[in-house]
Amino acid sequence: MTPSQLPRRTTVRSVALATAAVLSVAALSGCSSNTLADAQPTVTEAATTSTTLVPATTSTSTTTSTTTSTTTSTTTTTIWISPNWEPVGKWEGDIVAVNRRSGSDTTVVQMRLTQLGFWTGNPDGQFGHATVQAVMAFQKYVGLEATGRVDQATADALEAMDARAHGDSDNGNLVEVDKGLQLLFIVVNGKALWTFNTSTGSGVPYEEVNENDPSKIEKGDAITPNGLWQVNRERPDGWWEGDLGEIYRPKYFHGGIAVHGMRSVPNYPASHGCVRLSLPAMDFIWDNNLIPVGTPVWVHD
Numbered sequence: 001m002t003p004s005q006l007p008r009r010t011t012v013r014s015v016a017l018a019t020a021a022v023l024s025v026a027a028l029s030g031c032s033s034n035t036l037a038d039a040q041p042t043v044t045e046a047a048t049t050s051t052t053l054v055p056a057t058t059s060t061s062t063t064t065s066t067t068t069s070t071t072t073s074t075t076t077t078t079i080w081i082s083p084n085w086e087p088v089g090k091w092e093g094d095i096v097a098v099n100r101r102s103g104s105d106t107t108v109v110q111m112r113l114t115q116l117g118f119w120t121g122n123p124d125g126q127f128g129h130a131t132v133q134a135v136m137a138f139q140k141y142v143g144l145e146a147t148g149r150v151d152q153a154t155a156d157a158l159e160a161m162d163a164r165a166h167g168d169s170d171n172g173n174l175v176e177v178d179k180g181l182q183l184l185f186i187v188v189n190g191k192a193l194w195t196f197n198t199s200t201g202s203g204v205p206y207e208e209v210n211e212n213d214p215s216k217i218e219k220g221d222a223i224t225p226n227g228l229w230q231v232n233r234e235r236p237d238g239w240w241e242g243d244l245g246e247i248y249r250p251k252y253f254h255g256g257i258a259v260h261g262m263r264s265v266p267n268y269p270a271s272h273g274c275v276r277l278s279l280p281a282m283d284f285i286w287d288n289n290l291i292p293v294g295t296p297v298w299v300h301d
Contacts, residue, residue, distance in 0.1 A: 146267035
């Protein structure tokens with residue numbers, strides 16, 4: 001498989017990250033785990049072709065002569081490289097289809113995923129939860145079934161990909177949530193620093209008992225709203241009781257909608273509207289201050 005065969009979207013949109021007041025919209029204060037299951041650069045070709053044909057001129061007397069002048073066509077190709085594209089080259093060597101086995105071959109898989117921008121934790125050869133999530137994120141990015149297992153198609157794609165993963169953002173510092181891909185990008189100076197598997201709102205209407213006040217019934221549609229928002233509050237340590245269940249170390253960006261850790265981060269939209277990450281990924285984000293209060297959050301399809 002060559003990089004050009006990877007079915008990655010190439011549209012790049014610039015996001016103007018002006019500081020804006022965050023819309024105040026009534027929303028629920030958490031997401032539940034009780035009822036729901038667990039690149040290419042843009043290339044623009046501008047072709048300019050010019051052909052000038054000088055008509056034949058014939059003069060006749062006692063002899064006839066013909067003169068023909070032809071200018072051949074020329075084509076100019078302009079290649080535009082997106083500012084969020086970071087080449088790393090193809091992998092030199094073989095990547096083994098390890099499935100979910102631990103060992104030295106898995107260390108190579110982890111090193112390659114890290115090089116491509118997918119967070120795996122420490123490359124220790126253990127095919128743990130962080131590695132499963134990173135493999136799922138990679139598979140989503142290149143258009144493979146997100147199983148979390150390194151089969152031969154995944155191994156081949158890991159070898160062939162020649163640039164770090166990136167979203168549509170190419171300017172500023174922000175969190176980009178791509179609901180179409182179900183991926184979260186940490187963007188620094190217009191480039192994706194890390195790419196994570198995520199699970200956003202399922203889109204399914206719900207009606208559930210309020211976890212904090214059983215006399216109340218919570219109703220709504222499980223939607224993660226599109227828009228440019230901003231992290232406005234956070235809870236730093238451990239699990240917190242939301243109206244719809246426990247959430248881990250949340251970073252709120254739109255009412256009760258937050259980026260937070262969860263035990264279950266499947267390969268499809270499953271939340272009440274929040275943006276789920278794995279528990280190790282959420283700890284990593286907090287430990288490295290990757291989403292401080294004030295960080296813009298761009299949610300799009």
